[in-house]
Amino acid sequence: MKKTLSGVADEQGDKYADFMNTNFGPALVTGSPIYDEQRNLVGGALIGTSLSQFLVNMKTQGLGSGEVIFFDNQKHIFITSLPEPEGGYHALEIFAQTIPQADMPRVHPLELYGRPYAITFTELLIRKKQLGWLGVAMPSDYVVSAEALSRNAYILIFSLGAVAMILLGYILSQSIAQPILKLRSITQAVAAGDLNQDIGIHRSDEIGELASAFDIMTIRLRERTAEAARLYAEAIQRNKELAETNERLRATQQQLIQSEKLAAVGQLTAGIVHDVKNPLTVIKGVAELMLTEDNLPEEMRSELSLIRDSAVKANNIVSDLLKFSRQSKPELEMHDLRATVEAALRLTAFPIRKGHIQVYKDLPEEPIEMIYDDQQIEQVLVNIITNAIHAMPNGGTLRVNLSASNGVAAIAIQDTGVGMTPEIQMRIFDPFFTTKPEGEGTGLGLSVSYGIITNHEGRIDVHSVAGEGSTFTILLPIRQSAPVKENP
Numbered sequence: 001m002k003k004t005l006s007g008v009a010d011e012q013g014d015k016y017a018d019f020m021n022t023n024f025g026p027a028l029v030t031g032s033p034i035y036d037e038q039r040n041l042v043g044g045a046l047i048g049t050s051l052s053q054f055l056v057n058m059k060t061q062g063l064g065s066g067e068v069i070f071f072d073n074q075k076h077i078f079i080t081s082l083p084e085p086e087g088g089y090h091a092l093e094i095f096a097q098t099i100p101q102a103d104m105p106r107v108h109p110l111e112l113y114g115r116p117y118a119i120t121f122t123e124l125l126i127r128k129k130q131l132g133w134l135g136v137a138m139p140s141d142y143v144v145s146a147e148a149l150s151r152n153a154y155i156l157i158f159s160l161g162a163v164a165m166i167l168l169g170y171i172l173s174q175s176i177a178q179p180i181l182k183l184r185s186i187t188q189a190v191a192a193g194d195l196n197q198d199i200g201i202h203r204s205d206e207i208g209e210l211a212s213a214f215d216i217m218t219i220r221l222r223e224r225t226a227e228a229a230r231l232y233a234e235a236i237q238r239n240k241e242l243a244e245t246n247e248r249l250r251a252t253q254q255q256l257i258q259s260e261k262l263a264a265v266g267q268l269t270a271g272i273v274h275d276v277k278n279p280l281t282v283i284k285g286v287a288e289l290m291l292t293e294d295n296l297p298e299e300m301r302s303e304l305s306l307i308r309d310s311a312v313k314a315n316n317i318v319s320d321l322l323k324f325s326r327q328s329k330p331e332l333e334m335h336d337l338r339a340t341v342e343a344a345l346r347l348t349a350f351p352i353r354k355g356h357i358q359v360y361k362d363l364p365e366e367p368i369e370m371i372y373d374d375q376q377i378e379q380v381l382v383n384i385i386t387n388a389i390h391a392m393p394n395g396g397t398l399r400v401n402l403s404a405s406n407g408v409a410a411i412a413i414q415d416t417g418v419g420m421t422p423e424i425q426m427r428i429f430d431p432f433f434t435t436k437p438e439g440e441g442t443g444l445g446l447s448v449s450y451g452i453i454t455n456h457e458g459r460i461d462v463h464s465v466a467g468e469g470s471t472f473t474i475l476l477p478i479r480q481s482a483p484v485k486e487n488p
Contacts, residue, residue, distance in 0.1 A: 017126045017162070019051075019070075019078055026051045026070075026079045028126070030165055036181050047169035049161060055081045058157065069135035070124070071096060078132065085113055096121065096135065109140070116140040122154060126162055134158070179207050183214065195222040276318050284311035330373035330455050337368040337377075337409055337476075341402050344381035351386065356395035363402045368409055371479040372456055380449040384413050384472045387445065391417025391470065407478050414471040420464040428462065 017030045029048035036042050055068050059081060069080040075096045077089045085091070095110060099121065110117045119137040123130050134154055179201055186197045197218055201211035287308035291301060341363065345352075352359060388398055396416040403410050420428070429450045453460050456476055464470035 015127070015166070017129065017131070019072070019131060020048065022048065024050060028054070028131075028162075028165075030162070030169060032166075032169055034181070036185065042181060045169055047165050049165055051079045054161065055079065066136055066138040069119075069137065071121075071133035071135060073130065073132050075133060080135075082112070082137065095119075096133070110137065112137070124158070125155065126158070179211070183211065186214070190218060190221070195225060276314075280311050280315045280318065284308055284315065287311065330376050330452070332371045332373060332479075334369060334371055334480075335374040337370060337372070337411075338363050338402060339367070340374045340378050341381060341400060341411060343374075344378050344385060345400065347378070347382055348385045348389065351389050352398065355389050355392060357389060357392055358395075358397050360397065360399045362400070364404070368402070368404050368478070369480075370409060370476070371481060372476060373452075376452045377456070377474075377476075380452050380474065381411070381413070383445040383449045384474075388413060388415035388417060388470070388472075391415055391419075396469075404478060409476045409478050411474040411476075412471060413473075414469065416469040419466040419468050419470055420462075421466050425462055425464055429460075 015030055015032045017028070020027050020029045027048040027050050029046055032045045032047070033041055034043040034045055051070060058068050059066065067080065067082045069082060069092070070078040071093075072078050076093055080089070082089075082092075092110075092112075095108075099108060107118045107120045110119045116139070117137045118140050119135055121133050121135045124132045124134045136154070182201070183199060186199055189197050195218060199211040199215055201208055203211070287304045290296070291304050291308070296304070345359065345361070385398070385400075392398075392415055398416075399412075399414040401410075401412040401414075403412075429446050450460060453474060453476070458474065458476040461473040461475065462470065463473075
């Protein structure tokens with residue numbers, strides 16, 4: 001078998017024949033390699049015939065009282081039907097070695113067991129290879145003619161036996177080895193994940209039962225894999241829906257908190273704004289009146305100017321508070337949102353140009369007609385664009401994008417400014433919160449914008465990275481008619 005697996009073959013093909021001592025006695029064996037569908041060597045088949053049984057068959061079928069002797073190439077006895085004489089077979093081996101090959105297969109006299117015998121030798125050829133010598137010994141009184149048992153007759157008998165063994169090996173290979181190789185190949189495919197496999201062997205023996213059981217196993221495995229894939233996809237979809245629901249809940253909660261903040265500040269402002277505005281007006285007027293006098297010392301004139309300027313700033317803050325507390329309800333009419341965006345860009349064109357900012361517009365060719373308050377939306381856009389300009393003190397890029405899909409209009413304003421940290425993003429819509437230097441802003445612009453968008457039943461999304469810039473996205477529902485509110 002080692003020679004077969006290592007590729008050793010005789011001159012007739014890929015098989016190898018030889019004598020072998022086995023646990024069951026001497027045997028004539030033929031080894032044949034087994035290949036898979038890609039001609040890869042995967043194993044071997046070994047077919048053997050017991051020489052003891054072969055000797056018995058030869059004696060019973062043709063030799064009668066004759067005896068058969070198998071010699072190896074050194075003319076040592078491998079197996080024989082002769083009973084072992086006194087002193088062993090040594091004398092017989094010496095006698096065989098004394099006969100020249102040229103005198104074979106002539107008949108030679110020999111005395112065995114005190115009885116005269118006639119013995120002849122011939123080459124033992126299997127698949128054109130000499131494995132040894134075949135000797136036939138018969139009592140002299142049984143031999144009628146030397147040609148009665150010719151060399152060709154024995155070669156024919158032995159050749160027929162060898163052919164029978166080869167045919168038996170081929171039949172076993174086709175009926176056992178090939179189905180097993182096919183089963184192994186399909187098993188490897190299933191292990192690799194290809195479950196659409198069918199052996200296709202329909203037999204009533206054990207191999208057929210094994211193939212049927214394997215097909216049933218593959219079908220069940222395919223069904224369970226499909227069910228697992230379905231459950232996994234369903235779990236992914238539910239997780240996605242849950243994430244979307246949580247995001248909507250978070251946004252709604254944030255809007256509610258912001259609305260409560262705006263409402264609280266509005267109520268507080270509405271209660272005190274008038275009481276603060278009137279004294280500030282008096283202070284400003286008295287300071288301006290005193291500044292008209294000619295005999296005021298320079299130090300006092302400087303102090304009065306400071307009082308007047310401070311009163312003006314305080315009055316502006318109170319005016320902004322008054323606007324914040326008196327946020328009017330939107331006047332909903334049909335307008336073109338694209339025209340409103342372009343109007344906001346025209347209003348901020350000077351500070352954009354002054355700040356060395358490059359503007360890129362991405363507006364649809366067709367107008368987006370919808371119901372909204374164009375003045376309030378324009379105010380929101382101006383506030384956000386102005387904040388973007390302040391966020392780019394050294395110049396930068398401003399991108400304005402307008403789009404509409406699924407009944408929602410989206411206005412995205414992106415800058416390449418300083419950006420915001422997450423902590424600042426959480427507070428940008430709070431009233432009076434500002435990141436501008438002291439005296440440059442009241443912190444009400446985004447609060448007012450948030451309230452306007454909320455009154456339009458929209459929302460403002462913010463995405464910002466510190467050092468990279470910010471993007472404000474205004475989302476407004478596209479309506480073709482004003483919503484009808486129920487009477488309380």
